[in-house]
Amino acid sequence: MISEFIREQHRYTQRDICRIMHCSEDKVVPLIRRLKEFGVLKSVKYTDEQKNMSDLLDEDVAVTDVVEGDDEYLYVTTFVGVIVVAGRVLKCYPKYLPPNRTPQKELQQILKVLEKYNSKEQIISIFNDSSEGSTFNLLAVLLFLLQDYYENGVYTTTEDIVESNGFGEILWDKTINETFTLISENRPYYIDLQTKKRVTNDHDYFKRLHECVLTKASKELKEAGLLDLFEITDIDLTDEELDDFGDVEYILYRLEQELNTQFNTRKQLLLKTIYTYISQNGNLYDMDCLSLFGTNSFNLVWEHICADIMNNKLDTPLGAIKLPVPLKPEYDRKQKLIDLIEKPLWTATGKTAADTLIPDLISIAKVGTKWQFIIFDAKYYVPKLRAGTPPTRQPGIESVTKQYLYQLAYQKFIEDHGFDAVKNCFLLPTENKEIEDRGEVSMAMLHRLGLQNIQVRFLPAEMAYEHYLSGKIMDIGLLGL
Structure with a gap:
């Protein structure tokens, strides 16, 4: 099976995609259309500026049909994870990793992060949604079957x-x-x-059927080169084929009967997944197959990881937060830090609006002997910050001004509780192994109000993922704020 790495937010020409897909231009056109239909590929006008960009703005996206040999448009991957389309495996790695690489080890770790990030969902993504309907997500089903087996074993009666x-x-x-x-x-x-x-009952029909499906699923993922990528051990439990269990209608009938008598939640989910797998009768080599495992919004994953490893206190009741001095009596112990941010008052109504400023995360840490109130903003950008040249690909002015306003919003709480220092910081991912101090962002008119400038730290993604996967809190002192 064809298997290639592609980079998130990278600009590809139609000829580039032909090379990646190992097919001619007339064959690649329907594949591009299919990827665009599911929102994992977008087109932009071909310009020198676009060619060098690492972010995709909504206003840049061109709504246009795909034409064979078209060199007026570039195609941008907006996905991190694995895409299987028409017998081709596209391994999409994040934009902070350099282009033209085969980051197998890095993507293995990222897939583990995505599994943990999605573990809060109680349902399996059996179908992909698109503007044109839905399609069977075979890859998600195969992965679920194997991971369920390693957690719970084979189906037993x-x-x-x-x-x-x-x-x-x-x-x-x-x-x-x-x-x-x-x-x-x-x-x-x-x-x-x-x-x-x-x-x-070792000879139970459903136990044997489960073993057959697991063996078949493992073989299919192995042939696609995905067992190694997801770090799953090969499974070979039986020589039986699906035909040995009867025709498809009979197998589905037996599964329906078993579902009607089975009240165990895990077994119900497993039976339903096997039912869907058999009824759809797809495989990763099908020309109509499009399966996804990953996300179109890796920026949200990065924000979640930073909040987790930096011990975010934004949604923690004030009474449960350790402060330099005891909580002042005018504050409600059940209130949260997020509740302290003022909401805009519209005098014509005499009421405040529902929306207000929402920081990414707030950390309260004792670094050495000093208590710090730290306002972090996890930014999923790959900026170019070189001495003597204007910054490019950096967070916009709205991100900068909001960071100053967050400090202003908490100024009274900070003063009331005796913090030694206030820190403002952007956290950006990097492929490097060490934390990088990349200076700060400043606006003199806001700094003159006594507000702290925003420090910039490049945080090694691998380090952040290790902390997240192991459930560890990062030592904020390492940031050197």
């Missing part, structure tokens, strides 16, 4: 059998009514005790 003098629970009614009793000194003694034993 049990039955209870009765034994004489076994080691299970004694069935007293059956023992009294059906066995010989000895009476001694008016006390009954039972020579043979009837006991209950629960055994697994």
